[in-house]
Amino acid sequence: MAKTTVYQKVAYYPGCALEGTGHAYNRSTKEVGKALGLELDEVKNWNCCGAMEVKNIDPKIQTYLSSRVMSIAANEMGHDVVMAPCNGCYHNLKKAEYDLEKDEESKQVVDRISKKAGHKTYEAGQVETIHALDWIKGAIGEDGLRERVKNSLNGLKIANYYGCMYTRPRHIFPEKDQGPGSESTSQPHFMDDLLEAAGAENVDFPLKTACCGGAHTLSDSDTSTLLVLNILRAAEASGAEVIATECPTCHSGLEMHQVRAEKKYGYESNVKILYFTQLLGMALGVKPKQVGVHENVSDSMSLLKEKGIA
Amino acid sequence: MTSIADIGAELDTPRADLPAGEQAARLLELGEGVLEHWARARELEPTDEEREGFRLLALHRQGAKGEPSFNACRETCRELAxxxxxxCSDAAHPEVAKRLEMMRLVAMHLYLFVSGKMQVDQLGEFCCASKPLRLAAQT
Structure with a gap:
């Protein structure tokens, strides 16, 4: 059986953000898994994927850090699939996989550090790294989801925002752009597909993969605020009531800069920001509190009540 | 060449008085202007070539050469096109005003992304000409 049909039990790599600002994403991902009967086996003693900080200083160290997560999942836990809901982690594990397959120097560096650290060196191909979107799409699919919906998102207009790391750079995602059924790097649609199956109405949103300024949110807050403000305006102009996210950095950025945009530029936006797992969780009958809606900065409760979702 | 700040200011002021086709052409031109600034800031002559019928897409390709992170605005350029x-295919469509507004927001995103990137990369805070000035001051 192909791996894409057996995501029933996967190694779960939440990453640092999901233990902090993205806590609601972590709990809603677990709740969705529970509601769908899917098992998440958290990677033991996981470490940072190398994120932006390490990658900018020494990309090979980032490759090692990501490889260690995959090595533990494969060699100590016996998994062949690692699921990372964070776009940054997902991207970095994919990049490490690519580097270890193509670059001899990366292989040597990773081997040297792995030996020093006292664990088996990860070898390219031992695991398949997937995103939370691949996980639900592969394990349950739209039809399976439709059958399980208890609380339809009917009437909720959603702009699906994927951010820039989920599909870029294309060469590290060889499984994408493979025709029908696969994800597209130019027009991603997995989140659209799943939320539509849960009853939502997706709007045409031209900035679904545009930059949110997440990497510069502290070093150049004004640019980040203006980028987010533009995303909010475009979502509202598209008729969206909610922006669905699948990345903790994008999500935090949208929420924080929505507040900042109001304070600094006097622009009050009404669009609500929710993780796609929160929306799916509620559609599957999980209570808003269990999926962490109260942890969001963006207060969506009145809208969810008005729509009969909460 | 329109300064990058003037491009931002023009994008902030929709020209609803112009016919729809002209508004769209101007927005496309402003998008090209943004990418011309990026090319010049990297000491390249902005290309006049076209890709898939659009100079904008050729300019993006030129700007992304040797700078893979510039691909973060690839889809924004494609959305603009x-x-x-x-x-232009149906300038009398009942939703043309909405489409133009969306096009303006997409062009604005391109402007914000590229001008922000130029600042972060220290390629010019006010216009692309500042890099040679700064380099001259350093020597």
């Missing part, structure tokens, strides 16, 4: 086609 798409909206141009959408408006």
């Amino acid at each position: 798409y909206h141009y086609n959408l408006v």
Whole structure:
């Protein structure tokens, strides 16, 4: 059986953000898994994927850090699939996989550090790294989801925002752009597909993969605020009531800069920001509190009540 | 060449008085202007070539050469080209005003992304000409 049909039990790599600002994403991902009967086996003693900080200083160290997560999942836990809901982690594990397959120097560096650290060196191909979107799409699919919906998102207009790391750079995602059924790097649609199956109405949103300024949110807050403000305006102009996210950095950025945009530029936006797992969780009958809606900065409760979702 | 700040200011002021096709053409031109600034800041002569019928897409390709992170605005450029086609294919469509507004927001995103990137990369805070000035001051 192909791996894409057996995501029933996967190694779960939440990453640092999901233990902090993205806590609601972590709990809603677990709740969705529970509601769908899917098992998440958290990677033991996981470490940072190398994120932006390490990658900018020494990309090979980032490759090692990501490889260690995959090595533990494969060699100590016996998994062949690692699921990372964070776009940054997902991207970095994919990049490490690519580097270890193509670059001899990366292989040597990773081997040297792995030996020093006292664990088996990860070898390219031992695991398949997937995103939370691949996980639900592969394990349950739209039809399976439709059958399980208890609380339809009917009437909720959603702009699906994927951010820039989920599909870029294309060469590290060889499984994408493979025709029908696969994800597209130019027009991603997995989140659209799943939320539509849960009853939502997706709007045409031209900035679904545009930059949110997440990497510069502290070093150049004004640019980040203006980028987010533009995303909010475009979502509202598209008729969206909610922006669905699948990345903790994008999500935090949208929420924080929505507040900042109001304070600094006097622009009050009404669009609500929710993780796609929160929306799916509620559609599957999980209570808003269990999926962490109260942890969001963006207060969506009145809208969810008005729509009969909460 | 329109300064990058003037491009931002023009994008902030929709020209609803112009016919839809002209508005779309101007927005596309402003998008090209943004990418011309990026090319010049990297000491390249902005290309006059076209890709898939759009100079904008050729300029993006030129700007991304040797700078893979610039691909973060690839889809924004493609959306701009798409909206141009959408408006021009049916300028009398009942939703043309909405389409133009969306095109303006897409162009604005390109402007914000590229001008922000130029600042972060210290390629010019006010216009692309500042890099040679700064380099001259350093020597």
